[in-house]
């Protein structure tokens with residue numbers, strides 16, 4: 001039965017087809033979903049904000065390429081978009097006026113230490129952008145916390161909109177004048193804050209798109225935001241501000257939307273199952289409100305997500321899927 | 330849409346491949362394939378103990394003559410699928426298991442004539458359940474959906490288990506395959522008759538026919554064939570893989586669950602697919618052993634996809650050539666794209682009872698696997714409630730015992746997890762390898778145990794045994 005030109009056949013284990021989703025497709029879609037918030041940021045804070053985003057992305061991508069090529073001898077995977085996301089997310093949670101070296105140092109830390117020292121994409125425990133932000137907070141407290149007025153000076157990277165209020169920190173920083181912003185400004189983003197976190201609408205749009213595409217499970221943002229909303233209403237607040245117990249204000253102001261839709265939903269650092277994701281979202285909400293209400297730091301999103309990242313393996317352990325035919329019928 | 334989406338019965342998990350490939354062959358009527366010049370009949374074409382050849386080299390056999398005898402209950406007879414002469418009894422790698430397996434080779438000769446006593450109309454009305462079971466057992470009927478579980482065993486439920494539902498599985502959820510669909514369209518009455526034979530054999534009053542909603546014409550045909558019979562319900566099912574797997578079918582139709590490793594009988598149900606039910610009809614009504622079946626020859630690797638009635642043991646090369654194999658075809662699969670088995674060679678492969686499809690792919694490639702990014706897609710897709718992400722990681726790092734604690738052995742290898750995996754991880758491959766490795770370890774441990782016992786038994790006489798020397 002043998003044949004001179006017998007065909008060479010490929011033999012692999014089943015299944016022999018794959019679905020449409022792969023890492024680059026997921027990651028680049030997330031990049032797209034992040035774009036609206038960034039555009040608002042650049043519109044509000046000027047081209048310097050764009051410059052910060054670009055620096056951060058370049059630093060993240062270059063760091064990854066160098067580590068993979070020269071240190072690990074792996075194929076370079078920067079084209080998959082995951083380092084780009086880390087770069088963007090890091091820039092989005094930096095004040096618009098930070099010195100140029102801050103995003104670079106942050107991105108290098110995020111990629112080299114938080115991501116690759118723990119085994120690279122899929123093995124990192126903490127969200128790289130958030131962990132880098134926490135690191136910068138400690139390493140460079142001055143530019144991170146107070147250098148936010150730089151924009152007022154003008155110059156090539158000046159604020160293109162000329163909106164006055166953009167010289168202050170997050171609306172949750174009552175010490176910066178205790179100014180209260182109306183809901184419309186909070187929704188559109190016409191408030192001071194970090195580059196990508198101010199416009200709730202832009203973030204919600206991007207987030208909803210990711211939910212629609214199936215890259216984000218609604219349980220995380222819904223659990224997170226609903227928990228903050230409820231706790232903010234009913235927990236006794238120590239802060240003296242008109243918005244202290246205003247749940248809508250708490251939900252819209254600060255980094256909550258960015259955190260709930262784009263940070264807490266990071267696949268790698270959040271639980272695996274739907275049950276776990278709901279627990280995770282609620283946990284983030286509880287911690288965020290507790291930090292905002294009772295800790296020295298006015299914003300709780302970054303640390304609460306990092307803490308919940310740490311708790312992910314435990315959540316995973318207790319939220320395993322139910323084997324068919326086991327337990328309830 | 331035929332019925333409101335809400336009415337469609339379904340299950341949890343599963344996948345919706347966007348291109349199901351059915352259109353390639355679904356409108357091709359079943360035609361008889363040319364008889365093979367030489368038929369190669371494996372003595373193991375079923376789950377269970379291999380059959381023992383009851384013919385010798387040089388024997389002349391008739392079509393349908395028993396050439397392999399099932400030595401145990403969980404086994405199945407093998408019959409000559411062509412009339413001719415036994416030219417060899419040898420060993421060849423099995424197209425499904427890959428193991429070297431005994432094969433009876435028959436060179437076709439003379440007329441295509443049935444062995445005496447076969448191919449005669451039977452009086453089904455007068456039969457007892459045992460008569461039916463015996464005919465089915467004699468016919469060597471096995472599950473034709475791929476798993477090839479001996480049918481008479483499925484029809485002999487343990488005394489303490491009650492069957493209150495027979496399900497005719499017309500879902501045919503594997504993409505590309507259309508053999509069951511064609512049978513439902515062309516042999517509707519016969520298939521329903523087969524279903525009634527099963528009901529009679531099991532003494533079961535209720536039956537269901539499950540058909541995926543993408544086969545509305547088959548649904549209509551079955552509806553009219555069933556007519557006013559109040560005991561047979563025809564159900565439309567959501568188009569989703571693996572809708573036709575026993576667990577998912579029973580969950581969708583009866584709302585009952587049982588563990589992946591358990592049999593449908595635990596849920597009071599018995600499931601047979603269309604091809605098997607047709608084979609049962611042939612076996613009981615006409616005393617025709619299982620010597621042929623419908624095979625879909627399909628995929629983008631052939632110019633002319635079709636559905637052929639193929640004698641079991643037919644070499645696939647002429648079948649593929651007749652369907653005009655394309656130049657760049659580079660993968661040949663027994664079965665569908667999700668659970669089918671890739672063949673190493675076109676020239677050596679022959680069909681077996683479980684072969685319902687030959688799927689030919691062109692430009693098939695491999696996927697670059699990455700570390701798990703914990704997207705959870707595999708967990709959502711697993712219709713059996715496993716954690717494929719964790720299993721793949723544990724199996725990859727060879728933590729087999731831990732994998733067992735996370736239900737490794739409950740995995741049905743349906744492929745859903747691997748299909749959806751964002752990181753393109755070969756999850757099923759890792760799971761299969763782990764199971765294989767565990768089975769090997771177990772076998773080795775058993776051997777070691779035996780050797781130890783043998784040593785112990787010899788320990789006492791050993792002194793005298795060595796003394797004379």
Ligand code: SF4
Nearest residue numbers: 711740742743744746
């Ligand atoms: S192959 Fe196994 S683990 Fe994967 S989806 Fe199917 S049953 Fe679940």
Ligand code: SF4
Nearest residue numbers: 701702704705707750
């Ligand atoms: S689908 Fe793949 S990448 Fe996603 S969790 Fe499962 S194994 Fe990991």
